[in-house]
Structures are given as C-alpha cells and as structure tokens.
Amino acid sequence: MQHAESVSPPPDFSATKKKVVTIRQRLRPVYPFLVIMLIWQIAAMQAKGNLGQLFPTLDAIAYRAWELITGPLMTALKENPSLGFFDYLYYLYQSPLLWHTFHTAWRLPFSFVLGAIFGVIIGVIMGRFSFWESFFVPLIAVLLPIPALAWVPIAVIWFGLGSQTVIIVTTFATFLPIVMAVWTGVKTVNPVWIRAAQSMNANKMTIFRTVVVPGSLPMILSGFRIGLARAWRAGVGAEAFAGIKWGLSAGIFDAQEFLDIAFMMVALAVLGIFGYLLEKIFFQPIESRTVIKWGMMEAMGGQERKV
Amino acid sequence: MVAKIQIRNLRKVYDTPERRVHALENVNLDIQDGEFLCLVGLSGCGKTTLLNMLAGFVEITAGDILMDGKTLTEDYDKGVVFQEYALFPWRTARRNVEYGLEIRNVAPEERKRIALEHLRLVRLEEFADFYPHNLSGGMRQRVAVARALAFDPQVLLMDEPFGALDAQTREELQELTVDVWQKTKKTVVYVTHNLSEAVYLGNRIVVFIPRPGRIREVITVNIPRPRDPLSSAFIEIQREIDRLIRT
Ligand SMILES: Nc1ncnc2c1ncn2[C@@H]1O[C@H](COP(=O)(O)OP(=O)(O)OP(=O)(O)O)[C@@H](O)[C@H]1O
Ligand SMILES: [Mg+2]
Numbered sequence: 154m155q156h157a158e159s160v161s162p163p164p165d166f167s168a169t170k171k172k173v174v175t176i177r178q179r180l181r182p183v184y185p186f187l188v189i190m191l192i193w194q195i196a197a198m199q200a201k202g203n204l205g206q207l208f209p210t211l212d213a214i215a216y217r218a219w220e221l222i223t224g225p226l227m228t229a230l231k232e233n234p235s236l237g238f239f240d241y242l243y244y245l246y247q248s249p250l251l252w253h254t255f256h257t258a259w260r261l262p263f264s265f266v267l268g269a270i271f272g273v274i275i276g277v278i279m280g281r282f283s284f285w286e287s288f289f290v291p292l293i294a295v296l297l298p299i300p301a302l303a304w305v306p307i308a309v310i311w312f313g314l315g316s317q318t319v320i321i322v323t324t325f326a327t328f329l330p331i332v333m334a335v336w337t338g339v340k341t342v343n344p345v346w347i348r349a350a351q352s353m354n355a356n357k358m359t360i361f362r363t364v365v366v367p368g369s370l371p372m373i374l375s376g377f378r379i380g381l382a383r384a385w386r387a388g389v390g391a392e393a394f395a396g397i398k399w400g401l402s403a404g405i406f407d408a409q410e411f412l413d414i415a416f417m418m419v420a421l422a423v424l425g426i427f428g429y430l431l432e433k434i435f436f437q438p439i440e441s442r443t444v445i446k447w448g449m450m451e452a453m454g455g456q457e458r459k460v
Numbered sequence: 461m462v463a464k465i466q467i468r469n470l471r472k473v474y475d476t477p478e479r480r481v482h483a484l485e486n487v488n489l490d491i492q493d494g495e496f497l498c499l500v501g502l503s504g505c506g507k508t509t510l511l512n513m514l515a516g517f518v519e520i521t522a523g524d525i526l527m528d529g530k531t532l533t534e535d536y537d538k539g540v541v542f543q544e545y546a547l548f549p550w551r552t553a554r555r556n557v558e559y560g561l562e563i564r565n566v567a568p569e570e571r572k573r574i575a576l577e578h579l580r581l582v583r584l585e586e587f588a589d590f591y592p593h594n595l596s597g598g599m600r601q602r603v604a605v606a607r608a609l610a611f612d613p614q615v616l617l618m619d620e621p622f623g624a625l626d627a628q629t630r631e632e633l634q635e636l637t638v639d640v641w642q643k644t645k646k647t648v649v650y651v652t653h654n655l656s657e658a659v660y661l662g663n664r665i666v667v668f669i670p671r672p673g674r675i676r677e678v679i680t681v682n683i684p685r686p687r688d689p690l691s692s693a694f695i696e697i698q699r700e701i702d703r704l705i706r707t
Contacts, residue, residue, distance in 0.1 A: 349540070352539075370550075446591065449549050
C-alpha cells in the first residue's frame with residue numbers, strides 16, 4: 154500500500170498521444186474549402202461578359218496560375234524546343250509569380266529574424282536591469298498600439314522607395330511585440346525555480362541560462378508568433394506602398410490596374426499558403442519539441458483535433 | 461561533541477516601508493549531526509524565517525549561526541525542498557536530480573549514475589525519463605527530495621514539503637522520508653504545521669510561539685521507529701505540544 158505509486162508500471166502517456174489519425178480525419182479541414190470553391194464556381198459560371206472577367210471561374214484562375222508560372226518557359230520552348238534541365242529551372246525562375254513570391258519570401262523572414270534578434274536582446278536587458286526597464290517600457294507602451302502600416306508614408310519619405318523601407322517597417326513591426334513578450338517572460342519566470350537553482354548554489358549567469366531562458370520560453374514563443382503575424386501584415390502592406398516592383402502584394406496592387414482578378418486571387422492564395430506553412434514548419438515543430446512536451450503550454454491549433 | 465549547527469542569540473527584524481516585523485528574538489539552538497529536527501508553531505511565528513536563514517536566503521539581523529564551528533557562508537552545500545512544486549518542467553526527473561551536480565561540474569556519466577541512485581532512494585527509478593507534468597504531486601516532491609540530496613549536502617532543509625498533498629500521499633511520504641533519512645544519515649531540519657507529522661518524524665521538536673517569534677520549548681521524542689501514531693506515547697507527546705503552542 155505504502156509504495157503503491159512506484160510498484161505499478163509507469164503509465165504509458167505516449168499511448169494517448171500517438172492516436173491513429175485516419176485519412177478521413179486528416180481531410181476534414183479541407184472540406185470547408187471545397188464547399189466555398191463549389192459555391193464560387195457555380196456563381197462564377199452564371200456571370201457573363203464584364204462580370205465574368207471580374208469574377209473568374211476556378212478553371213480560369215488555375216489556367217492563369219499555370220500561365221504565370223510557366224509563361225517564360227513556354228515562350229522559350231517555342232523558340233528552342235530542346236532545352237536542358239537547368240534551362241527549365243532558369244525559365245521557371247523567370248516566371249512573374251515565382252519572382253514575386255521569391256521577393257516576399259526573403260524579405261519577410263529576413264526582417265522577422267532581424268526584429269526578433271533586437272527584440273530578444275532589448276527584452277532581456279529590460280528584464281534584467283531596472284534602469285533600462287523604466288527607460289523602454291513607456292516608449293514601447295506608446296508605440297505598440299500604432300499599426301506599423303501607419304508608419305509607411307513617413308518611412309518612405311525617410312528611407313526612400315524600395316526594399317529597404319519594407320524591411321525597416323517589417324523589422325519594427327516584429328520587434329515591438331517580441332520585446333514585450335521577452336521582457337514579460339524574463340520578469341515572470343516562476344520565482345520558485347530561481348530559488349531552487351539558488352539553493353543549489355547556481356550563479357547568476359547559470360541561472361539565466363538554465364532557468365530564465367527555458368522558463369520564459371512559452372512567453373517568448375508566443376511573442377514570436379505575434380511578431381510574425383505583425384511582420385506579415387506590415388510587410389505585405391508596406392510592399393504595396395513602397396513603390397517596389399516585386400513582391401506578392403506589390404503585384405496584387407499592380408494587377409488591380411489591369412483588373413487581373415485571377416492574378417490577384419492566385420497571389421492571395423500564395424500569401425495564405427505561405428503563412429500557413431510558416432506556422433506548420435516553424436512554430437509547431439518548435440513548440441511540440443519544447444513547451445508542449447514539458448507541459449508548459451497547451452498545443453495551439455488543437456481545434457483541428459477537437460473537431 | 462560540538463553541534464553541527466549552533467544558533468546563538470539569533471534575531472530577525474524585517475524592516476519594510478510599511479511596517480517593522482519582529483520575526484525572531486533570542487533564538488538559541490544546537491542541531492546535532494545526523495539528527496531529524498522538526499520546527500512547529502502557529503502561522504507567523506518565524507519557522508520559515510529561521511529555515512531561510514539556515515539556507516542563507518535571508519540576512520541575519522543579529523546573532524550567529526555556526527556550521528561546524530564556523531560562521532555560515534551563503535554558498536555552503538544545503539539541500540532545500542520547497543512546499544511549492546519547484547522542479548524544472550523542461551527537465552526530466554533524472555535531469556532535475558542532476559542539476560546540483562551540474563553546478564558542481566560532475567562529469568555526465570557520473571551525474572547520471574548518482575541521479576539514478578537517488579531516484580532509487582525515493583523509489584522512482586523507473587520514472588527517471590518522465591517530465592514533471594507527467595508525475596503526480598507526491599512523485600514530484602519525491603523527485604525534489606532526490607534532487608536536494610544528490611549533491612551530498614551537509615544539511616537537508618524542508619519547509620512544509622508535503623503540505624500541498626492529500627493525507628494518504630502525505631503519510632506515504634513521511635514513511636519514505638524516515639527511510640531516506642535513516643539511509644543517508646543527513647541532518648534534517650523540517651518545518652511543519654502538522655503536529656502528528658512532527659512527532660512521527662522528529663528526534664526533537666522545537667516549539668515556537670509568536671510575537672516575537674521565539675522558542676517555547678524543545679521536546680525530545682524517544683519513541684522507537686517505526687512510530688505508531690495511534691500509540692498512547694505518541695498521542696501524549698502530540699497533546700503536550702498542542703498545549704505548549706497555545707500558551
Ligand atoms: N520578506 C518579509 N518581509 C516582511 N515581513 C516578513 C517577510 N517574511 C516574513 N515576514 C513576517 O515575519 C513573520 C514570520 O514569518 P514566517 O514566514 O517566518 O512565519 P512561519 O512560521 O513560517 O508562518 P507559516 O506557518 O504561516 O508559514 C510574519 O509575521 C511574516 O509576516
Ligand atoms: Mg512558513
């Protein structure tokens with residue numbers, strides 16, 4: 154009786170987690186899209202003439218996407234039908250859609266990483282030195298509620314038209330929520346953990362490395378998540394106004410002039426897929442390997458499983 | 461034989477902007493090497509304060525604490541078990557137990573061996589690779605005891621370590637604590653509200669009274685172990701302490 158807890162075999166917690174997911178369950182999130190697409194298609198097929206151009210059918214959009222991706226390649230193939238493998242890659246690379254995507258795809262992560270680095274450094278300094286805390290807190294409190302997009306006109310005047318302005322605005326947009334989260338995270342690490350480490354004679358540096366950093370990870374990760382969302386919005390907005398040629402939303406605004414709805418829809422879809430992939434390949438793996446495994450945070454996107 | 465810990469004319473005054481709290485006054489106590497000492501008393505009589513001074517967490521206002529005849533330094537080796545769950549959630553049970561050894565630069569292989577040995581001591585060897593959130597409250601406190609002992613500290617300081625647990629788990633852990641103490645022969649200072657727990661565990665019981673916090677009496681418990689909480693000798697001592705606390 155006394156040792157009941159230790160005599161019974163360890164409960165198999167892995168069993169509850171490795172529940173078999175059937176293909177039908179996996180496909181569930183896809184259904185709403187199928188419904189929307191069906192409604193769209195039926196509606197678009199009723200549209201005639203001008204209206205039809207403003208409201209293209211799915212096959213028209215798909216064709217346009219194909220055209221956008223393979224256009225330069227097809228032109229080149231007409232001239233010279235015997236292209237090598239690397240020529241294929243080269244001409245695909247010339248496609249406007251990929252080219253737009255590529256520009257957005259490097260600017261955004263680059264600015265996010267930059268903003269995150271600044272955010273973590275300043276957040277940690279604020280968390281550890283009360284002088285810098287009282288210096289930065291009022292500034293950030295005032296800046297945080299301002300949508301980063303509102304800075305774009307000023308940023309354009311200061312930094313000129315071009316990628317640099319997009320990067321600066323995006324970095325700034327990322328920085329603010331991350332600095333807040335890191336600061337809060339470092340400040341609110343459970344004091345019992347710190348006292349436990351102190352009781353074993355850990356010095357300040359060791360405590361920071363082995364207790365404060367992992368202990369504030371849930372806050373820091375959620376700061377990164379908000380930072381990325383903000384970066385995404387700001388970056389995409391800034392692209393449109395900073396007078397740049399390449400970038401998905403720059404492309405969308407250009408396409409508006411030609412009423413190229415299909416292009417706009419395709420670019421929007423790419424933006425959506427992009428954000429989704431960042432979540433899937435960046436945040437979810439980090440979280441499930443750390444804070445979720447440690448029981449410090451519930452899994453995000455849990456609704457997928459709950460449905 | 462000179463006592464392991466000598467406490468001489470100890471006083472503690474907390475000076476906060478709002479008020480001045482006279483937490484401890486004129487505390488004199490000798491703690492013998494290898495003894496199990498319990499501190500009991502009503503809430504606010506300074507038990508935690510004394511334990512925190514022994515741990516080096518709280519500054520001494522006046523008086524001395526001597527360890528092996530020398531003034532206590534902040535960084536001597538002490539194991540502390542807290543009332544709150546203080547395990548690191550990002551480390552498995554074994555890696556939690558290894559923490560103090562890491563601080564002391566013990567080699568990884570050696571660390572692992574010592575950690576498993578101490579998990580066996582608290583009967584949790586097969587849970588070595590579990591993260592704390594997958595362990596019950598009682599198991600977490602057992603890992604905390606293993607962690608506090610793994611680096612072979614001079615004393616083990618426990619502040620109501622099982623206060624948050626249900627009665628049955630608590631009894632189980634009391635029995636385990638005696639077992640661990642008998643095997644490791646550590647000097648243990650154990651704070652509790654629970655008189656039955658104090659009589660079950662302690663060689664001696666220090667009874668505190670409040671305002672200002674001071675020692676009312678030190679009672680020696682000579683009941684052979686394992687002790688039966690329903691025996692008349694046991695109940696007699698418990699009643700005696702209960703009377704002392706309220707006067
Ligand atoms: N950091 C502090 N600052 C000011 N006063 C304090 C501080 N810590 C404790 N006190 C006061 O000192 C007195 C003794 O507190 P202590 O925590 O040592 O009592 P205790 O015997 O452990 O009580 P309990 O059984 O409730 O844990 C109390 O009046 C408390 O309010
Ligand atoms: Mg207390």
